[in-house]
Amino acid sequence: MSAVLQLTDVVRVHGEAPHQVQALRGVSFAAHPGELVAVMGPSGSGKSTLLTIAGGLDSPTSGAVTVEGVDLARLGQQGRARMRRTSIGYVFQGFNLIPALTAAENVALPRELDGVAPRQARAEARAALEEVGILDLADRFPDDMSGGQQQRVAIARAVIGERRLILADEPTGALDTETGEEILRLLRARCDAGAAGVLVTHEARHAAWADRVVFLRDGVVVDETGADRAEVLTEAAGR
Amino acid sequence: MSVKHALLALLEQEPMYGYQLRAEFEQRTGTTWPLNVGQVYTTLTRLERDGLVGADGEDAEGHVIYRITAAGRTEVASWFTTPVARTQPPRDELAIKLALAVTVPGVDVGSVIQQQRSATMAALQDYTRLKRQAGSGDAPSDLAWSLVLDSLVFAAEAEIRWLDHGEARLRRAAVERAAAAPAPAPSATAPTAPTTPTTPTTPTTPTTPASERSAR
Numbered sequence: 330m331s332a333v334l335q336l337t338d339v340v341r342v343h344g345e346a347p348h349q350v351q352a353l354r355g356v357s358f359a360a361h362p363g364e365l366v367a368v369m370g371p372s373g374s375g376k377s378t379l380l381t382i383a384g385g386l387d388s389p390t391s392g393a394v395t396v397e398g399v400d401l402a403r404l405g406q407q408g409r410a411r412m413r414r415t416s417i418g419y420v421f422q423g424f425n426l427i428p429a430l431t432a433a434e435n436v437a438l439p440r441e442l443d444g445v446a447p448r449q450a451r452a453e454a455r456a457a458l459e460e461v462g463i464l465d466l467a468d469r470f471p472d473d474m475s476g477g478q479q480q481r482v483a484i485a486r487a488v489i490g491e492r493r494l495i496l497a498d499e500p501t502g503a504l505d506t507e508t509g510e511e512i513l514r515l516l517r518a519r520c521d522a523g524a525a526g527v528l529v530t531h532e533a534r535h536a537a538w539a540d541r542v543v544f545l546r547d548g549v550v551v552d553e554t555g556a557d558r559a560e561v562l563t564e565a566a567g568r
Numbered sequence: 569m570s571v572k573h574a575l576l577a578l579l580e581q582e583p584m585y586g587y588q589l590r591a592e593f594e595q596r597t598g599t600t601w602p603l604n605v606g607q608v609y610t611t612l613t614r615l616e617r618d619g620l621v622g623a624d625g626e627d628a629e630g631h632v633i634y635r636i637t638a639a640g641r642t643e644v645a646s647w648f649t650t651p652v653a654r655t656q657p658p659r660d661e662l663a664i665k666l667a668l669a670v671t672v673p674g675v676d677v678g679s680v681i682q683q684q685r686s687a688t689m690a691a692l693q694d695y696t697r698l699k700r701q702a703g704s705g706d707a708p709s710d711l712a713w714s715l716v717l718d719s720l721v722f723a724a725e726a727e728i729r730w731l732d733h734g735e736a737r738l739r740r741a742a743v744e745r746a747a748a749a750p751a752p753a754p755s756a757t758a759p760t761a762p763t764t765p766t767t768p769t770t771p772t773t774p775t776t777p778a779s780e781r782s783a784r
Contacts, residue, residue: 369689371732517700533728534721537692538700544685552682554689 332359333525339392354548360525367539418487422502433467457485477508585631596712
C-alpha cells in the first residue's frame with residue numbers, strides 16, 4: 330500500500346556556517362493508511378522539527394517529503410497552504426483553538442477557508458464533533474471547556490474534510506492520564522478508519538498506542554519497534 | 569505473589585472448590601499469572617491445616633467445597649490492610665545488568681540500553697493492544713482485568729523512563745569527562761552533578777572508553 334506520508338533522507342540544518350545546528354541528519358520513514366506511527370525522543374532530538382517538516386510548515390534543507398504522492402517541495406507556498414487545509418490535520422499540545430469562536434466555528438474554519446459554503450462547513454463540523462463525542466458542546470467557547478474537551482475540538486478540526494494525514498505533537502501533554510488516554514483512543518480510531526497518523530511524544534505509555542515506534546536521537550532514527558522495516562526501507566530506496 | 573491470600577480473599581465471597589477458585593482468579597487477573605490446579609489444591613490443604621479454611625462437603629459431582637473460617641477472615645482483612653513489602657524490586661536483573669555494563673570494560677552501554685528499550689516498548693505495545701481489546705465494560709471483573717493491565721503498562725513505562733534517564737546521565741558524564749580531560753582542574757559547569765571520581769561506588773561514572781560511544 331502506498332504511503333500517505335513519506336520522508337526520504339530528510340536533513341534540516343538551522344543557522345549559518347559556524348553556528349549550524351543539525352536538527353535532522355537524514356531521516357527516512359513512512360506512514361501508511363491505517364497506521365499510527367509514534368516518534369519518541371528526548372528534547373532536542375529533532376522530533377518536533379520532523380513533524381513541522383512533515384506538515385509542510387517548514388522545509389527540509391535536503392531530502393524529500395511527499396504527502397499522498399505529492400512532493401511538498403514542488404508545491405509553492407500557496408500549494409502547501411492548501412495541502413494543510415485539505416490533506417493534513419495538526420493537533421498541538423496547547424490545543425490552539427481561537428477563543429472568540431465556538432467549538433463548531435473552530436472546527437468549520439479550515440473548510441470555510443478552503444471555500445466550502447458556510448452551511449455545509451457547519452454541517453461537516455457538527456459531524457466531526459459528533460465523531461469525537463462532544464456534539465452537545467458545539468456552541469461553547471474554548472474558555473468554557475475543560476482541557477480534554479478542547480483537545481477533542483482540536484481533533485475534530487484536524488480530521489474535518491476527510492483529511493488522511495493526522496500529525497499530533499504531544500497532544501496529551503497538558504491532560505491527566507485518563508483524559509489523555511481518551512484522546513489517544515480517538516487518534517487510534519481515526520487511524521483504524523483509514524487515516525495515517527504520526528504522534529510525537531516523549532511518553533512511552535502514549536507511544537505504545539502506535540503500530541510502530543521510531544526512536545529519534547540527535548536527528549537520526551536509532552531504532553524502531555513493531556516495524557516491517559524492510560518494507561519501509563525498500564519503499565524509500567525505490568523512490 | 570501470595571496464592572494463599574488470593575484464594576482466601578476469593579473464598580470470602582462464597583465457598584468454592586479448586587477448579588472454581590482457579591477460574592475466578594484468572595477471570596480477575598487474566599492469564600498474567602497462571603495458576604495450575606495442583607498449586608491450588610496444595611495451597612488449600614495447607615490453609616486447611618492452618619485452620620484458615622475448612623472442607624464443607626461435596627457437590628453433586630464430588631468436588632470438595634471449601635469454606636473460609638473466622639481465622640481465615642481475619643487473615644484476609646490483615647492482608648488487605650498491610651502494604652506489600654518491597655523487599656524484592658522487580659527489575660533486579662536489568663538494574664544489575666546496567667550497573668555492570670557501565671563498569672565492565674568493553675561493553676557498549678548505549679546499545680544495551682537501546683535494545684532493552686525496544687524490547688520493553690514492544691511489550692508495552694502488546695499490553696496497550698490488550699487494553700484496547702478489553703473494552704470498557706463496567707463489570708467488576710472487567711475493571712479488575714483492566715487494572716492489572718494498567719499495572720503492567722505503568723511498570724513498563726517506568727522501566728523505559730529509567731532507561732532514558734540512565735542514557736541522559738551517561739551522556740552528561742561523557743561530556744563532563746571530555747571537558748575535564750584537557751584541563752585536569754575540577755569543572756564548575758555542572759553544579760547539579762558533582763563528579764566524585766574518587767568514590768568507587770558511583771555507578772553512573774563510567775570509566776570505560778566503550779561507554780563514551782553510547783553518547784553517539
